[in-house]
Amino acid sequence: MSESEITRNPPVDPPLDWSGAPGSARPRLTGVPLWQAAIKQTPESFRVDEDLGFAPSGAGNHWLLRLEKRDMTTGALVDWMAKVTGTRARDIGFSGLKDRQAVTTQWLSIPHESFDPEAFERACQEERIGLLEIDRHDRKLRRGTHRANRFRLQLDHVEPVNANTDAELSAYLAERAPGLASRGMANYFGEQRYGRQFGNLRGLVEWGQGIRTGRPKRQARNWLLSTLRSSIFDHVLAERIAAGTVGRVVPGDLLQLAGSRSRFLADLDELDALQARLEQGDVTPTGPLWGEGPSQAGGSVAEQETALADGMLARFGEETWRRWLADWRVVADRRPLTVRITDLDYRVEGDRVELAFSLPPGSYATELVAELFAPKAAS
Structure with missing residues (x-):
C-alpha cells in the first residue's frame, strides 16, 4: 500500500459533534484505520507493567510493594490494602492509576509502622493478589x-x-508501525475520560446549564473538571491534526522539553532550529489543560485555543x-500533543x-491501538 493510498483524516466537526462517535472518528496521525479489532476481551488480553524507573532505597519509614492485580481498579486495591493493614487509605501511596479490565503490576507505598x-502476604494469597517484590523506602510514592x-x-x-x-x-502494519515509532x-x-456512553459529558451540560442545581460534591467535582479539561484538550489536538500543524512548530507554541516539564514559547526567529529539535524528539508542542485565566500559549496558538475553549464552554454552560473554574482555583496546565x-x-x-510497547505516564494504550485499528465488538 503506497503513501497515497492511506485514507486521510476527515475535517473536524464543530466541538462535541464527534464526542459520541467511536474513537476512530477522531483525526489520527496515521490517517483513518483500514482494519478493525476487538480489545480487552479478557483481563489477560490487556497487560500493564509499571516501570518505576528507580530502585527502593532499602531503608526508611515506608515499604514499597510491587503488586499484581486482575480485574480491579487501583482505587479498589488501595481500599483493600487499607482495610487489611489498618492503614488510612490516604497514607498509601501510588504513582499511577491502572486499568480495571486488565492484569496490571504497579508499585505502592505504605508506612512501615502499620505494616x-x-x-500482608497471607492476605494477598487469600485475595489472589500477587506480591511480587517488597523493600523498604525513604518516602511515600507520589503521583x-x-x-x-x-x-x-x-x-x-x-x-x-x-x-x-x-x-x-x-x-498494513509494516507500513504504519514504523511511522508511529518514529513520529509518536x-x-x-x-x-x-468521558464515562460510559459519554455520561460525564452529559454531566457537564446538566450541571453547567442548571439542570442539576446546587454545587457538585468533591468527588463529582473532580471528575467533572477532569472531563471538561480533557474534552477541551482533545478537541484542540483534533483541530491541529486536521490542520496538519501537530507535527510543526507554530509561533506561539508552548513547547515542552522531552523528559521534563520545562516549557518555553516558540519564537518566530527560531522556528527552523525548533522544528529540527521537534523532529529529533527533543521538544513537543503542548495543548491546554484549561483553568482560570487565559491560554498559556502565545500568538495565533493562544487565539485558536481560546476560541475553541470558548465555544465548548458555551455549550456546556x-x-x-x-x-x-475561578471559585475552585483551577490552575491551567499543559499536556504534550x-x-x-x-x-x-x-x-x-x-x-x-x-x-507490545511502552508509553510515558498519563498516556493511554487504547489511543495507540486507535491509530492502527478501528474498534470492533467481539463476534
Missing part, C-alpha cells in the same frame, strides 16, 4: 513519579473495515463553568494481533 509483611508503563495487548477478531480492501494485515502518537485522553512510543513490536497470528 506486617507476613500477615506521576514512575518512568513508563509497558503494555502487552492481544487484539482479537481483526479484519478489514472494508471487505473489499486488498491490503494484507502484515503489510496523538496524546488524546479518549473515551475513558459558560457562565457556570467559568465561575467554578504527541508522545513518543518506545519498544514497539507486533506479531500477527491469523485474526489476532499481539502488540
Whole structure:
C-alpha cells in the first residue's frame, strides 16, 4: 500500500459533534484505520507493567510493594490494602492509576509502622493478589513519579473495515508501525475520560446549564473538571491534526522539553532550529489543560485555543463553568500533543494481533491501538 493510498483524516466537526462517535472518528496521525479489532476481551488480553524507573532505597519509614492485580481498579486495591493493614487509605501511596479490565503490576507505598509483611502476604494469597517484590523506602510514592508503563495487548477478531480492501494485515502494519515509532502518537485522553456512553459529558451540560442545581460534591467535582479539561484538550489536538500543524512548530507554541516539564514559547526567529529539535524528539508542542485565566500559549496558538475553549464552554454552560473554574482555583496546565512510543513490536497470528510497547505516564494504550485499528465488538 503506497503513501497515497492511506485514507486521510476527515475535517473536524464543530466541538462535541464527534464526542459520541467511536474513537476512530477522531483525526489520527496515521490517517483513518483500514482494519478493525476487538480489545480487552479478557483481563489477560490487556497487560500493564509499571516501570518505576528507580530502585527502593532499602531503608526508611515506608515499604514499597510491587503488586499484581486482575480485574480491579487501583482505587479498589488501595481500599483493600487499607482495610487489611489498618492503614488510612490516604497514607498509601501510588504513582499511577491502572486499568480495571486488565492484569496490571504497579508499585505502592505504605508506612512501615502499620505494616506486617507476613500477615500482608497471607492476605494477598487469600485475595489472589500477587506480591511480587517488597523493600523498604525513604518516602511515600507520589503521583506521576514512575518512568513508563509497558503494555502487552492481544487484539482479537481483526479484519478489514472494508471487505473489499486488498491490503494484507502484515503489510498494513509494516507500513504504519514504523511511522508511529518514529513520529509518536496523538496524546488524546479518549473515551475513558468521558464515562460510559459519554455520561460525564452529559454531566457537564446538566450541571453547567442548571439542570442539576446546587454545587457538585468533591468527588463529582473532580471528575467533572477532569472531563471538561480533557474534552477541551482533545478537541484542540483534533483541530491541529486536521490542520496538519501537530507535527510543526507554530509561533506561539508552548513547547515542552522531552523528559521534563520545562516549557518555553516558540519564537518566530527560531522556528527552523525548533522544528529540527521537534523532529529529533527533543521538544513537543503542548495543548491546554484549561483553568482560570487565559491560554498559556502565545500568538495565533493562544487565539485558536481560546476560541475553541470558548465555544465548548458555551455549550456546556459558560457562565457556570467559568465561575467554578475561578471559585475552585483551577490552575491551567499543559499536556504534550504527541508522545513518543518506545519498544514497539507486533506479531500477527491469523485474526489476532499481539502488540507490545511502552508509553510515558498519563498516556493511554487504547489511543495507540486507535491509530492502527478501528474498534470492533467481539463476534
